[in-house]
Amino acid sequence: MRFPRLQRQTLTLVAVIIPLLFLFIYVALRSGPLAPIAVTVSTVESRPIAPALAGMGTVQARFTYKIGPTVAGRVKRLDVHVGDTVKAGQVLGEMDAVDLDDRISAQQAAIKSSEATLRQAAAKEAFAQTQASRYEQLLSVRGTSEETVVTKRQELAVASAVLAASREDIVRLRAELEALRAQRGNLRLVAPVAGLVAVRDADPGTTVVAGQAVVEVIDTASLWVDTRFDQISAEGLATGRPAKIVLRSRRSQGVAGHVLRIEPRADAVTEETLAKIAFDAPPVPLPPLGELAEVTVQLGELPAAPTISNAAIRTVDGQRGVWTLVDGGLTFTPVVLGRSSLDGLVQVVKGLSVGEQVVLYSEKALSAKSRIHIVERLPGVTP
Amino acid sequence: MISLAGRDILHAWGKFIFTGIGLGLLIGVTLTMAGVYRGMVDDGKVLLDNSGANLWVVQKDTLGPYAESSSIPDDLWRSIRTLPGVAEAANVTYLTMQVGRGQKDVRVMVVGIAAGEPGTSGWPPQLVAGRQITRGHYEAVADIATGFRLGDEVNIRRNRYTVVGLTRRMVSSSGDPMVFIPLKDAQEAQFLKDNDAILMQRRRTEANRAFNRPAVPGLLDAVIASQTSNNSVNAVLVRIQPEYSPREVAEPIRRWKRLTVYDRAQMEEILVGKLIATSARQIAMFLVILAVVSAAIVAFIIYTLTMDKIREIAVLKLIGTRNRTIAGMILQQALVLGVIGFVVGKITATFAAPLFPKYVLLTPIDSILGFVAVLVICVLASIVAIRMALKVDPAEAIGG
Numbered sequence: 001m002r003f004p005r006l007q008r009q010t011l012t013l014v015a016v017i018i019p020l021l022f023l024f025i026y027v028a029l030r031s032g033p034l035a036p037i038a039v040t041v042s043t044v045e046s047r048p049i050a051p052a053l054a055g056m057g058t059v060q061a062r063f064t065y066k067i068g069p070t071v072a073g074r075v076k077r078l079d080v081h082v083g084d085t086v087k088a089g090q091v092l093g094e095m096d097a098v099d100l101d102d103r104i105s106a107q108q109a110a111i112k113s114s115e116a117t118l119r120q121a122a123a124k125e126a127f128a129q130t131q132a133s134r135y136e137q138l139l140s141v142r143g144t145s146e147e148t149v150v151t152k153r154q155e156l157a158v159a160s161a162v163l164a165a166s167r168e169d170i171v172r173l174r175a176e177l178e179a180l181r182a183q184r185g186n187l188r189l190v191a192p193v194a195g196l197v198a199v200r201d202a203d204p205g206t207t208v209v210a211g212q213a214v215v216e217v218i219d220t221a222s223l224w225v226d227t228r229f230d231q232i233s234a235e236g237l238a239t240g241r242p243a244k245i246v247l248r249s250r251r252s253q254g255v256a257g258h259v260l261r262i263e264p265r266a267d268a269v270t271e272e273t274l275a276k277i278a279f280d281a282p283p284v285p286l287p288p289l290g291e292l293a294e295v296t297v298q299l300g301e302l303p304a305a306p307t308i309s310n311a312a313i314r315t316v317d318g319q320r321g322v323w324t325l326v327d328g329g330l331t332f333t334p335v336v337l338g339r340s341s342l343d344g345l346v347q348v349v350k351g352l353s354v355g356e357q358v359v360l361y362s363e364k365a366l367s368a369k370s371r372i373h374i375v376e377r378l379p380g381v382t383p
Numbered sequence: 384m385i386s387l388a389g390r391d392i393l394h395a396w397g398k399f400i401f402t403g404i405g406l407g408l409l410i411g412v413t414l415t416m417a418g419v420y421r422g423m424v425d426d427g428k429v430l431l432d433n434s435g436a437n438l439w440v441v442q443k444d445t446l447g448p449y450a451e452s453s454s455i456p457d458d459l460w461r462s463i464r465t466l467p468g469v470a471e472a473a474n475v476t477y478l479t480m481q482v483g484r485g486q487k488d489v490r491v492m493v494v495g496i497a498a499g500e501p502g503t504s505g506w507p508p509q510l511v512a513g514r515q516i517t518r519g520h521y522e523a524v525a526d527i528a529t530g531f532r533l534g535d536e537v538n539i540r541r542n543r544y545t546v547v548g549l550t551r552r553m554v555s556s557s558g559d560p561m562v563f564i565p566l567k568d569a570q571e572a573q574f575l576k577d578n579d580a581i582l583m584q585r586r587r588t589e590a591n592r593a594f595n596r597p598a599v600p601g602l603l604d605a606v607i608a609s610q611t612s613n614n615s616v617n618a619v620l621v622r623i624q625p626e627y628s629p630r631e632v633a634e635p636i637r638r639w640k641r642l643t644v645y646d647r648a649q650m651e652e653i654l655v656g657k658l659i660a661t662s663a664r665q666i667a668m669f670l671v672i673l674a675v676v677s678a679a680i681v682a683f684i685i686y687t688l689t690m691d692k693i694r695e696i697a698v699l700k701l702i703g704t705r706n707r708t709i710a711g712m713i714l715q716q717a718l719v720l721g722v723i724g725f726v727v728g729k730i731t732a733t734f735a736a737p738l739f740p741k742y743v744l745l746t747p748i749d750s751i752l753g754f755v756a757v758l759v760i761c762v763l764a765s766i767v768a769i770r771m772a773l774k775v776d777p778a779e780a781i782g783g
Contacts, residue, residue, distance in 0.1 A: 009393050009396060010393060012396070013392075013393065013396045013400075016400055020723075020726055020727065020730070021726070023730050024726045024729060024730055027729060027730050027733040027734075028729070028747075028750070034747060054517070054518035054519055054520065055519065056519070056520050229519070230498045230519040230567075232498045232499055233498060233519060269458070269614065270567075271498075294520070294521070309514055310500070310501045310514055310515045310517070311501075311509075311510040311513065311514050311515055311548065313500070313501040313502050313515070314502065314508060314509060315435060315502035315508065317625065318470055318471070318622055318624070318625065320500075320502045337500060340500070340517065341517070342517045342518060343514070343517070344513075344514030344515060344517055344547070346500075361509070361510050361511045361512060362509050362511075363511065363551055363552075364509070364551070364552060365432065365508060365509060366509075377512075378511040378512065378551075380511070380527050380551070381511055381512040381527065381549060382532055
């Protein structure tokens with residue numbers, strides 16, 4: 001009766017010990033440095049890629065009109081406020097005329113007085129004319145002396161000269177009046193183009209110096225994005241390329257635009273290339289000037305070539321390459337990379353051919369002797 | 384010949400196994416503690432491995448960029464790049480900060496990586512999902528330990544970054560997971576003040592008569608612009624050409640550029656020897672105490688197991704069993720106990736390791752050393768029990 005009991009004990013003991021041993025062996029081989037490294041593989045495919053460039057910029061107006069007086073003076077009135085839309089030729093405000101109106105009145109009076117003088121001169125000249133012609137006739141019938149006729153002629157010449165002087169005087173006074181009126185007109189601040197009032201620097205009563213801007217008007221049709229591209233990734237940037245502009249305040253929607261020009265001067269300090277990106281149609285509502293925008297410039301689609309994900313690229317001993325799977329073993333293959341797209345695809349110029357298997361993701365750094373374990377998705381990564 | 388030890392174990396196997404498991408849990412804790420220490424050292428080493436650099440160029444007389452702060456101009460890499468033996472030089476910034484995602488925030492080390500292509504020094508050497516950064520701004524590659532997922536939007540300072548790739552085991556020397564972002568963004572994150580601070584600074588500058596002169600329009604703007612711009616990075620990572628030695632390349636930089644340069648060995652010395660020295664000693668102290676406690680407990684257990692069957696041993700002696708056989712029985716039992724304990728300990732340590740917030744590295748060499756130590760402790764512990772067993776008087780078997 002002892003024997004079966006002992007066997008049962010032994011069996012139970014074995015039932016405990018054996019799983020423990022298996023667990024131990026599993027643990028020893030499947031964890032720590034002895035465990036195979038989980039990797040995922042991908043196949044080199046031939047596909048066309050559409051490279052694009054990403055840059056950052058701020059919204060700016062291409063044309064900004066700073067409107068102010070041409071002479072020093074005081075602002076009399078200002079009819080527009082920031083945010084108002086204005087038409088071309090619209091009067092935005094006026095400078096104080098001070099004594100200009102009085103001077104115009106004085107000038108007008110002077111013209112009238114001059115006209116009176118002109119009439120007087122004309123009367124005198126007409127009389128001198130009459131006298132002169134009468135004495136001419138008298139002289140022809142010897143009814144007067146030669147000397148009297150000469151006197152009358154001289155009087156006529158003087159009267160004509162006075163008349164001419166009076167006429168010119170009126171012209172001068174009228175011109176002066178025009179000048180005053182022009183100055184008077186110049187005191188009005190007029191919008192040169194249709195646009196939007198962006199800045200109002202002075203209020204009525206403020207004294208401003210000649211040339212100081214009182215109001216700034218921007219041409220809303222000329223908004224562009226002053227964009228900076230990192231030089232290292234600015235290959236292929238060209239005028240006319242379509243671009244997508246995402247304003248910081250409207251992250252969900254992109255606005256269409258295009259590269260208007262690439263600045264001939266780059267930023268040497270920040271190692272960036274500068275470019276101007278114009279909106280295809282002005283965005284509604286208008287973004288504020290200075291707003292940050294993300295710009296993506298689409299470059300032309302490249303012809304199909306062997307393509308890998310940039311996550312497959314590794315650096316081993318200073319060489320850039322990929323781990324290829326050859327007969328289940330790992331081989332490091334140096335590659336020469338071509339252009340890449342923003343979604344992480346890179347064309348391989350040299351080193352790989354279509355259909356080769358490369359390691360895409362790996363848990364840790366690989367070496368040629370690494371034991372690997374190919375999985376669909378690495379542990380811990382949620383789809 | 385029958386195995387006395389085996390028969391005895393079978394006789395009370397339940398008690399024996401449970402004692403073994405209890406001992407195993409204790410050994411598991413000890414192994415885990417060793418793993419914690421190894422993990423700390425490994426954190427430092429992977430940090431250096433992942434940077435992909437052979438030399439670290441930092442501000443003169445600092446232990447930067449990991450152990451101390453270091454700040455150097457961001458155009459310095461150009462002059463370093465031209466030195467003989469330099470294959471690649473790349474700017475990098477490191478900043479440990481809280482990064483927000485939704486309501487929560489995580490402590491991470493934000494790494495600013497120089498623009499370029501994957502494989503540039505400082506870039507994550509491999510990913511577990513997603514892709515590397517392709518845009519020059521507002522993209523991030525995050526370590527999986529942050530809890531971020533592909534497509535998540537994370538807030539760093541005032542900007543939002545989209546997570547496009549995930550890494551594993553990319554941590555700082557203190558175990559904080561890394562988040563890689565483009566260098567220009569990182570410079571901003573590191574040196575840009577918050578909006579309120581900028582406004583206050585602007586106001587202060589405006590109030591300063593020296594800068595705000597009515598006769599010099601534009602001066603104020605220039606001063607403010609100069610205050611807000613930043614052209615610094617923390618270090619330049621240098622990869623050297625294979626035919627040069629790190630010393631050869633480092634010497635001219637040290638001498639002529641008047642900067643401090645560290646090679647891999649020196650950097651490891653800084654990280655392991657200086658940065659984590661105190662915490663490592665703390666762990667080591669704890670490990671020693673745990674080992675002593677484990678040894679004492681093993682000794683007690685074997686002693687009690689022997690004392691439990693002191694009457695049976697007396698009987699054995701009475702029937703003329705040789706001392707060697709009795710000693711062998713006790714020793715074998717102690718060794719089996721040790722082996723069960725080690726197996727259980729190794730298993731529990733392995734399954735417990737991933738639950739720790741920081742990395743726990745269980746190396747095979749630690750396991751082997753642990754195994755040997757457990758056996759030695761068992762042998763030593765059984766010596767006391769054997770002495771007790773041999774001294775027992777056979778008369779006790781009948782006397783009681």
